[in-house]
Amino acid sequence: MPVQPLDALLIVSFGGPEAPEDVVPFLENVTRGKNIPRERLEEVGEHYFGFGGRSPINDLNRALITAVEADLAAHGIDLPVYWGNRNWDPYLADTLQQMADDGVTDAACFVTSAYSSYSGCRQYREDLFEAVQDHPVTLHRLRHYFNHPGFVGPFVEATRAALAEAPQDTRLVFVTHSIPESMNEASGGPGARAYETQHQEVARLVAESVGADRHDLVYCSRSGPPQVPWLEPDVNDRLETLAAEGVTSVAVVPIGFISDHMEVVYDLDTEARATADRLGLRFVRVATPDDAPAFVAMVRELVEERAAQLRGEDPERATVGDLGVSSTACSTTCCLNARSSRTALA
Ligand SMILES: CC1=C(CCC(=O)O)c2cc3nc(cc4[nH]c(cc5[nH]c(cc1n2)c(C)c5CCC(=O)O)c(CCC(=O)O)c4C)C(CCC(=O)O)=C3C
Numbered sequence: 001m002p003v004q005p006l007d008a009l010l011i012v013s014f015g016g017p018e019a020p021e022d023v024v025p026f027l028e029n030v031t032r033g034k035n036i037p038r039e040r041l042e043e044v045g046e047h048y049f050g051f052g053g054r055s056p057i058n059d060l061n062r063a064l065i066t067a068v069e070a071d072l073a074a075h076g077i078d079l080p081v082y083w084g085n086r087n088w089d090p091y092l093a094d095t096l097q098q099m100a101d102d103g104v105t106d107a108a109c110f111v112t113s114a115y116s117s118y119s120g121c122r123q124y125r126e127d128l129f130e131a132v133q134d135h136p137v138t139l140h141r142l143r144h145y146f147n148h149p150g151f152v153g154p155f156v157e158a159t160r161a162a163l164a165e166a167p168q169d170t171r172l173v174f175v176t177h178s179i180p181e182s183m184n185e186a187s188g189g190p191g192a193r194a195y196e197t198q199h200q201e202v203a204r205l206v207a208e209s210v211g212a213d214r215h216d217l218v219y220c221s222r223s224g225p226p227q228v229p230w231l232e233p234d235v236n237d238r239l240e241t242l243a244a245e246g247v248t249s250v251a252v253v254p255i256g257f258i259s260d261h262m263e264v265v266y267d268l269d270t271e272a273r274a275t276a277d278r279l280g281l282r283f284v285r286v287a288t289p290d291d292a293p294a295f296v297a298m299v300r301e302l303v304e305e306r307a308a309q310l311r312g313e314d315p316e317r318a319t320v321g322d323l324g325v326s327s328t329a330c331s332t333t334c335c336l337n338a339r340s341s342r343t344a345l346a
C-alpha cells in the first residue's frame, strides 16, 4: 500500500509520570497557566503516588506503537513511527527535532484523544504548531476517529462481553472526562458543543449495537475551581441516583479513553467502584480499545486515507452513525479557548 507523500507517523499524547519524583513536575507541566486549586493538585498527586508514582499512559502508548509498527509491517508499509507528548518525556519538541534530523518531511499525526475539545484537540494542535516551528517538516493531523468503526467496534465487542457475564437488567453507564461547560460550548466551533454531541453519539451507537434499551452518559475527573461549571453528572453522583431508582447492576463504559489511563484505573476502577460497592451496586468496567486489532488497524487506515487525500484521491472514509466524517482541517475558531492566544496547526 502506498502512503506517499507521508514519510512518518507521529503519535501525539498527553504523557505521564514514570516515578514518584516525576509526579510534581508533571503536574506543574499540566497545570501551567491553568486555574487549578492547590487541593485538587494534591489530590491528583495522591492518585499517582497510590500507583507508585507511575502513570499507565506511557507504557500503554509504547505498546500501541509496537502494535501499530507490527500492523504497518504486516501490510507492507515502511513508515517510521515517532512519539511525542505534551506533558512528559518524550516531549513533542524533542521528537520534532529528531524527525527533522532524520529527514522527515511529511508526518501524519495521530492524537490519542478521539473527540473535539480544547483539551483533546486544539491544545494538541497548538503544541504541534509550536514544536514544528523552525523545522522543515509538514504535519498532517489525522481526522477525529470517535465515529470510526475501529474505535466504536472494540467498545461494542467489550460491552457485549461484559454484559454476557452480567445480570439481565444491567444498566450501561458511559463515562468520559468532564470539561468546563464553556469548553464544551466552544468544541467544534462557537456554540457547537461537539464534545458532548460526539460522546452522545458513541454512547447511542454502542447501546443500540448491544441491544440496551436505556443508558446514561456521565462524567469523571472534574477539576478546576468549584464555582466554574463543568459537564455533569459526575459518575459517582449518577451511581447514587441509579441505586435510589432501584438499579442493582451497572456496566461502566469508558468511551472517553482509548486505553486504561489514570482516569480509568483511579477515577473509575478505584473510586467509582468503591461508590458502587457502598451502594450495593454490582459493578463491571468495560475494556477500552487499547490493543484491539481493529483499533490498531484503524491507525493504519487513517494514515492510508490521509495519504490518498494528499495525493488528490477521494478515498473511502469509514464512519458509523449519523455525524459523518470529521474534517482533518479545523477552522480557526474550532475549540477556541479564550485564555489561550497560541496559534494552532489547522
Ligand atoms: C478532555 C480531556 C482529556 C481527554 C483527551 C486527552 O486524552 O487528551 C484529558 C486527558 C488526560 N488528562 C490527564 C491528566 C490530567 N488532566 C488534568 C487536568 C485537566 N484535564 C482536562 C481535560 C481532559 N484531560 C481539563 C479541562 C483539565 C483542567 C486543566 C486544563 O484546563 O487543562 C490534570 C491536572 C490535575 C487535575 O486537574 O485533574 C491531570 C493530571 C491525562 C493523563 C492520565 C494518565 O496519567 O494516565 C490524560 C490522558
Ligand SMILES: [Fe+2]
Residues within 6 Å of the ligand: 177
Ligand atoms: Fe485531563
